Amino acid sequence: MERGFEKASSDSLPAVDLDMITAFFATNSKFLSTEIQNVKIRASKTDYGDKAIGYVQLKRDGNICIVNARIAPEHKIHSKQYKVSAVINETEEDVISCECIDCAAAEGGCKHAVAFLMWLHRRSEEVEVTSTTCYWKKPALAEVGQSTKKYPIFGAIPDGISEDYCVEVKYPSKEKTVSSYVKDGQIITKYYMQIQMQMYFAHKMKGLFCVAAPVFETTKVVDIYNIKIDKEKCEEYFNSAENYWIDLICPLFRNM
Numbered sequence: 001m002e003r004g005f006e007k008a009s010s011d012s013l014p015a016v017d018l019d020m021i022t023a024f025f026a027t028n029s030k031f032l033s034t035e036i037q038n039v040k041i042r043a044s045k046t047d048y049g050d051k052a053i054g055y056v057q058l059k060r061d062g063n064i065c066i067v068n069a070r071i072a073p074e075h076k077i078h079s080k081q082y083k084v085s086a087v088i089n090e091t092e093e094d095v096i097s098c099e100c101i102d103c104a105a106a107e108g109g110c111k112h113a114v115a116f117l118m119w120l121h122r123r124s125e126e127v128e129v130t131s132t133t134c135y136w137k138k139p140a141l142a143e144v145g146q147s148t149k150k151y152p153i154f155g156a157i158p159d160g161i162s163e164d165y166c167v168e169v170k171y172p173s174k175e176k177t178v179s180s181y182v183k184d185g186q187i188i189t190k191y192y193m194q195i196q197m198q199m200y201f202a203h204k205m206k207g208l209f210c211v212a213a214p215v216f217e218t219t220k221v222v223d224i225y226n227i228k229i230d231k232e233k234c235e236e237y238f239n240s241a242e243n244y245w246i247d248l249i250c251p252l253f254r255n256m
């Protein structure tokens with residue numbers, strides 16, 4: 001925690017009502033950039049703000065309340081969290097500033113700052129309950145959660161599954177096609193990642209990658225490769241595939 005700050009909780013946060021938000025955005029030109037115009041679309045990702053914000057701390061000095069927090073990025077689960085800071089005059093009911101310290105290019109006027117201000121607003125609107133909630137905690141988005149929740153856009157279906165294994169079966173029709181699955185005793189990356197993905201989502205530590213001989217019907221020969229889960233490699237691929245989707249595919253849908 002920073003010097004002079006205390007952990008923020010539901011009974012210590014400053015009130016931020018809709019009029020304060022409207023006035024703030026109407027008078028801050030840095031929130032009119034193109035990046036912010038995209039926020040509307042991005043914010044559609046379910047309750048991003050509530051999951052992303054954590055380590056909320058605050059400091060009061062007369063009428064002024066400074067609220068600082070960390071916000072986890074939307075997509076890169078493992079990268080660093082951004083630091084956001086809001087300054088509120090509680091007597092004048094005025095948002096003096098709300099900035100993201102880490103988005104220098106946007107001069108602090110980025111979607112993280114918007115998400116934080118909206119988070120403060122939602123907390124203000126919550127019905128008072130008898131128990132208080134402490135907001136000095138790790139953002140939920142930064143927790144390594146259930147794999148399917150963490151990567152909602154991916155899916156993988158194995159050909160077979162047992163208590164311990166995922167099974168993927170390839171059946172090339174010609175000898176020549178075998179090399180598109182396995183070359184020099186190594187499974188081709190595309191298929192190696194296919195079975196890794198199946199294991200990751202099915203929570204299996206082991207996999208059997210099976211390549212049936214083109215003459216399997218007469219010989220019954222199947223080459224079986226034992227695979228061990230490599231979670232780090234999976235996440236590395238998932239993150240770059242997800243970024244590819246967000247950067248290159250999503251914009252095409254927006255323009256439809």
Ligand SMILES: [Zn+2]
Nearest residue numbers: 100103110112
């Ligand atoms: Zn930012």
